[in-house]
Amino acid sequence: MKTSERIIEILLFLSAATAVMVVALIIIFLLKEGIPVLAKVGVANFCLGMNWNPIAIAGEPSYGIFPMIVASFYVAIGSLIIAVPLGITCAVFLAEIAPSWARSILKHAIELLVGIPSVILGFIGLVLLVPFIRDHFGGWGFSILTGSIILAIMALPRIISISDDAIRSVPREYKEASLALGATHWHTIRKVILPSARSGIVAAVILAMATSIGETMAVVMVTGSPSILPDPIYDILDPVRPMTSNIVLEMSYATGDHASALFATGIVLFVVVAVLNIISHKALKSKMGTRR
Amino acid sequence: MTSLISPATSDKAAKVMLWVSASIAILTLLFILGYIVVQGLPVLTLSFLLESPRLSGAEGGILPAIVGTFCLMLVALLSAVPIGIGAAIYLAEYAPVGVVTRIISFGVECLAGIPSIVIGLFGYAFLVIYLGFGFSIISGGLALMFMILPWVVRVSEESLKAVPGGLREGSFALGATKWQTVSRVVLPSAVPSITTGVILGVGKAIGETAVIMFTAGSSLLMPTSFFDPVRALPYHLYILASEGISDPMAYGSSVVLLVMVLVINLAAVAIQRHYGRHHVRN
Amino acid sequence: MSEIEIESRNLDLWYGSAQALKKISMAMPEKKVTAIIGPSGCGKSTFIRCINRMNDLVKGCRITGELLFEGADIYGNDMDAVELRKKIGMVFQKPNPFPMSIYDNIAYGPRVHGLRNKEELDRIVEESLKASALWDEVGDLLDQSAVDLSGGQQQRLCIARTLAVKPKVILFDEPCSALDPISTAKIEDLINMLKHDYTIVIVTHNMQQAARVSDHTAFFLLGELVEFGKTKQIFELPDKKSTEDYITGRFG
DSSP: HHHHHHHHHHHHHHHHHHHHHHHHHHHHHHHHHHHHHHHOOHHHHHHHHHOOSSSSSSOOEOOOHHHHHHHHHHHHHHHHHHHHHHHHHHHIIIIIOOOHHHHHHHHHOOOOOOOOOOOHHHHHHHIOOOHHHHHHSOOOOOOOHHHHHHHHHHHHHHHHHHHHHHTTTHHHHHHHHHTTTTHHHHHIIIIIOOOOOOHHHHHHHHHHHHHHHHOOOHHHTTTTTOOOOOOOOOOOOOOEEEEEEHHHHHTOOHHHHHHHHHHHHHHHHHHHHHHHHHHHHHHHHHHOOOOO | OOSSOOOOHHHHHHHHHHHHHHHHHHHHHHHHHHHHHHHHHHGGOOOHHHEEEEEETTTTHHHHHHHHHHHHHHHHHHHHHHHHHHHHIIIIIIISSSSHHHHHHHHHHHHHSSSSHHHHHHHHHIIIIIIIOSSSSSHHHHHHEEEEEEEHHHHHHHHHSSHHHHHHHHHHHTOOOOHHIIIIIHHHHHHHHHHHHHHHHHHHHTTTOOHHTTTTTOOOOOOTTTSSSOOOHHHHHHHHHHSOOOOOHHHHHHHHHHHHHHHHHHHHHHHHHHHHHHHHTO | OOOOOEEEEEEEEEETTTEEEEEEEEEEETTTTTEEEEEESSSSSHHHHHHTTTTGTTTEEEEEEEETTTEEETTTHHHHHHHHHHHHEOOOOSOOOOOOOOHHHHHHHHHHHHHHHHHHHHHHHHHHHHHHHHHHHHHOOTTSGGSOOOOHHHHHHHHHHHTTTTSEEEEESSTTTTTHHHHHHHHHHHHHHHTTTEEEEEEEEESHHHHHHEEEEEEETTTTEEEEEEEEHOOOOSHHHHHHHHHHHHHO
C-alpha cells in the first residue's frame, strides 16, 4: 500500500478516535475537579447529605446533594407520568389510526417541537405556566409540577417518534392474525400491537428519563432553587433544585471547594444519566434479540 | 368476556380518545409558538436586530448576540464537520470489525448521551482554564463541537453506508485505490444527505445554552476576534428572562431564535428535496 | 494456438469455514472468450472475482493454490491489487455508473491513474465510447448524468469505462442478467468485437449466451470445475453426465 494511503487512513482513524478521547477527557477533568470535595466529605455523605451550605458564614460549609438528586428524579418522573400516556397514544394514533394528512401534520409538528430550544420552553414556562400554577393551584408557581410539565413537553416528541417506530416494526402478520380472528382494531392495538412493541417503548421512556434528568435550561427557569426536600415530600407544588440547576445557579461565583462540589454534582449527574442510557440500550438490544 | 360496553363502542371511543390526544399535542405546540410570536412581533424592528443592547439588554437591540451565535456556530462547524466526516469515513469504509471499532462507536454513543451542562463544565475546566482559551468564541465553539460531533458522525456514517456497494466495486475494478474510491465516488454521492444532516445538527446546536454559559462568556460587546467573549442569543434570552430584565426583549429574542431554527430546518428540507429528485432515478 | 493469459492451479477458496471453490485448475487463453456456466451458487462469480482480487473486499475470505496472470502469482506478496486491476477490468451484474456525467465516468479511470491532459482525456473518452458502440447514442450528451441512461446504455458505459483504462483482460460477471433481450444482444455483439483485442472471461447463467459468445466453456457445480473445454465440444459432446444434464436443462 502506498504511504499516502496509509497516512490518510491514520488521519481518519484519529478523527474517529476523537470522540473517545473527548469522553475520556470529560471523565478525567470531572474527576480532577470534583474529587477534592468528594475526598473531603466522602462520596456517601455527598450523595446522601441533606445540607447544601457551600458558603458558610459561620462554621463549616456542608455539601450534601441528596435533595437535588431527589429533585432531579422527581421532576423527571413527573414529566414521564404526563408525557408517556400522551406520547404513546399519539404514537398509536400516528401508526395505526391517522389518515395520511393527519400523520403528516403530526410528524411535522413533532419535528418543530424537537427544534424549539429548551431555553425558549423554559421562558414560556416562566411567563405562562408559573403564574398559572400559582394562581390556580397555589404555592410559588415555581414547583415540581411546573418543571414536570415543561419537561413533558420536551420529552413528548422523543417518546412519540421512538414509540411510533417500535409500533411500526411490529410484524404485520400479528395484526392481521388478530383482525382475522374478529378482534376490533382497538382490541388488536391493546392486546397485540402494544405488547409486541413494549420493549421498544420502554427503551424510549428510559431514554426520555435520562434526557429529562440531564436537561438544564428548561428546568432551572421554572422549578425554583431551594436545596431542600419538598415538605411534605409529596407536595408537588413545592419548589425544588435539581442537580442541573445547582450547577447553573452557582457556577458563576463558585470558587475552591464550592466549585469542586459543583463538579462533583456534575459527576453524579453524569453517572445517573450514563446508567439510564445503558439500561435503555440494553432494553433495545434485548428486543432485537427476541425478534430473531 | 362480559362487558357493559360492546366491542364496537369501545373501539369507537378509543379512536376518539386517540384523536383527542393527538390534537392536544398539536394545540399545545401551536399555542406555544403562537404566544411567543404574538408577544414578540411588536418588538421586532430593524433597530432591534441591528443595534447593540443598552442597560443590560433592557433597551436597544441584540446584534452582538446574533453575531456571537453566528461565530460560535462557525467554530463548531469548522471543527466538527471535518472530524465528524473523517470519523464516519473511518467507521463506514475502513474500520475492521473488531474491538477498536466497537470502542469508537461506543465512544460516539457515550458522547451523545452526556448532558449538555456536563459538557459545559468540562469546557470550562478544559478549554477555558486548562488550555487557557478563556471565555471566548473558541472555547464556546469547541464545547459546542463536542456536543454536535456525535450527531455529525452518525448522520455521515449513515449517509456513507447508504451509498450502493456497486459504486465502490466499480471504482476498485478500474484500479482506483481505497482513498480514491472514497474521496471521488463514495463521498460525493453521500454529500447531499450529509449536508442535510449537518444543517439539522446546527439547528439543534443553535439554541443550546448550558454548553456555552461557562465557556463563551456573557459579554454584550461586539467581538473583534475569536478569542473575545460573546453572549450567544439563547444565553441572552436566559439572562433577560431569569433576571427579570425585560420580558418584551426576551420575547423578541425568542422569536429571532425560533426563526433561525425554522430557517435552518427548512434549508435542510429544501436540500434534501432538491437532491432527492436527482438521485432517486439511479 | 494462443498463449495462456490466466491460469488457475488447485485454487481453493473459503468464506470463513465454508469452502466455496475446490481445487479449480483451468487455463484461459489470450484474446479468447472463456465462459463460465453453472447453476446459482456454484462458485462461478466467486471464481472470476478472484482474478482481479475483488474478493479482497470480502471479510473472512481465504485463498490457497495458485492463480497466475501472465505467469505472475495474483496472490503473491509482490502483486499490488491496484496495479493488477488496471490490467484486469471488470463489468458487473448490475450496471454501476458513478453518479456523475458520462464524460467523467469514462475519464474516471485514467484520471485516477494520474492523467490530467484534457486533450488526451477527450481522445480516450471518444475512443472508449466508440469501442463500446455508445458514441453514436451519447456522443453529444457527454455532460449528462450517466444515471439517466437506460439500463443497457449504462452497462455499455461501464464497458467503455473499463476500456478507458486499457486493460488486457475484461471480466464480465453476468453482464446481461439485469437487461432486456435487445440490450443483451448489443452487449453480446460488443463482446464478439472486443475479443479481438482483449482476453475475456464471462460468467453467465444463460447457456445460449455462453454458446453464442465463447470459445471455451467451463462448467462449475458446487464449487468444483466439472468440465472445461472448447465451447462446441462442451455443448455438443460433453464428457460428464452432469454437464449434459445441466446443458439440456434437466436441472439448474
